[in-house]
Amino acid sequence: MKAAIIYTSVTGNTSTLADIIHERMEKRGIDTDLIPIDEFHANQLKEYDLIAVGTYSWDNGDLPLEMEDLYEAFEIEDVKHVTTGVFGTGDSFYPYFCGAVDLFRDMLYVHTNLAVTLKVELMPQDDDLDRCDKFCDRLTRELIPA
Ligand SMILES: Cc1cc2nc3c(=O)[nH]c(=O)nc-3n(C[C@H](O)[C@H](O)[C@H](O)COP(=O)(O)O)c2cc1C
Known part of the structure; x- marks a missing residue:
């Protein structure tokens, strides 16, 4: 079983959230690659x-510019077997x-086995940790057996 977290972040909020989710996946015994978007190649998706x-x-x-290729890769590649989740940070001022997160959710629902979404206000706080645990639980529970 191969798992990855692919993320983007400019000011650090989403990368902190990615780190928390990564730690919690590893705690569940799931070896998970933590990959910033600029190190990810679309042809790796199917793996x-x-x-x-x-x-x-x-x-x-809207989507950050650097996430558009990933978004399109999910639409093009054969990824029906991939269980997915999408998480993000934002600012409710907007x-x-x-x-x-909603844009990815709608697309992943069509092209993959979408399991769960998570939205966090700016930098993750203590009361987001439970929500991160639930995110990981749902994600792993929905895995399609090989
Ligand atoms: C110019 C600009 C536009 C933004 N637009 C939105 C938006 O439409 N919706 C939203 O939820 N957050 C919006 N944000 C807030 C960022 O998504 C938020 O600060 C996020 O946590 C940044 O993530 P990062 O620290 O991982 O880079 C905007 C921020 C800036 C600077």
């Missing part, structure tokens, strides 16, 4: 059984809170 995507939101609840 994984489980992928968590982490993104902040930009513009009017009208479309964590809009990029």
